[in-house]
């Protein structure tokens with residue numbers, strides 16, 4: 001599988017932009033990451049590979065200035081998107097870059113980066129094929145895995161040899177909708193378990209409360225995936241499950257440094273090592289992923305799920321996040337207790353934990369916002 005090996009990755013295109021389209025959890029980001037790291041790709045784009053993560057509500061001006069800065073120009077002076085485009089165009093003139101726009105939901109967002117000349121190329125990943133067409137891009141559709149690939153992935157996550165999987169694993173793969181994200185979580189649940197437990201997980205997937213899921217996620221196109229997330233979360237120890245639900249408070253597409261979690265969980269009685277244990281468990285269950293810098297993130301569908309399980313609901317969290325005092329997430333030790341309004345965070349944190357703080361902050365007069373890890377980076 002792409003995620004684990006150095007298998008060559010190839011998408012060839014005649015046009016200046018290529019779009020990878022497919023449903024959530026199907027592997028678009030994994031594919032784009034493999035391309036970004038591929039040596040041949042790096043050689044073809046000697047001026048670098050630029051990665052921008054969008055999601056549903058990106059701050060386009062911030063992303064533009066991140067790219068400008070990443071390209072070595074410290075003066076991102078623009079205050080509107082069109083001027084940002086002009087500056088980007090200038091910086092990229094004559095360069096051979098690969099610009100990766102990951103998880104684009106809105107055509108306007110991609111247009112803000114549509115600045116490339118001949119030697120550069122753009123790769124867009126999206127659930128919406130219309131965006132690719134509108135940009136004149138060549139479309140590459142990512143479909144669900146074949147049964148064989150799905151079984152490979154299940155075996156891989158279960159740490160079992162493909163030949164040792166029982167026939168019932170085929171039904172498990174089908175219940176996972178042959179979707180990589182679902183397969184990875186379910187496979188991870190089977191690690192170290194005896195063969196007869198495949199029946200157990202199959203029953204759990206079949207008995208997952210689809211009605212409740214449908215109520216919580218009306219018009220949601222991925223019930224198989226939600227079932228897999230639910231079964232995987234329910235298999236956690238209660239404490240671990242609570243810590244997983246804490247992720248509801250972080251903004252979408254934010255890579256969270258381990259130190260931030262340590263700070264937030266310390267008042268709940270978790271020391272550095274307990275925090276590491278919880279994180280490692282969640283990563284090993286494919287309930288979140290860890291990047292090369294050690295920062296953690298949930299897939300956006302997992303975040304959606306987590307947000308639906310917590311109270312107050314996600315919209316409240318979003319408002320709170322917008323109004324939180326300045327907490328620089330990438331900081332190794334968030335300066336809680338220092339700076340504007342932050343003294344007042346320390347005591348609620350010790351009482352109610354992270355979600356307790358959020359609840360309190362929601363009713364309080366805080367100003368400012370929480371800043372997540374960078375969603376733009378340049379591979380050179």
Ligand SMILES: Nc1ncnc2c1ncn2[C@@H]1O[C@H](COP(=O)(O)OP(=O)(O)O)[C@@H](O)[C@H]1O
Pocket residue numbers: 001002003004022023024025026027028029030031153179180181182184286289299
């Ligand atoms: N080619 C692959 N090989 C192995 N695992 C994969 C592959 N593609 C996706 N996955 C698994 O599925 C998860 C979701 O994939 P991702 O690329 O984030 O989906 P999306 O299409 O939403 O961007 C990954 O975290 C990984 O566990």
Ligand SMILES: [Mg+2]
Pocket residue numbers: 028029030102103
């Ligand atoms: Mg993605």
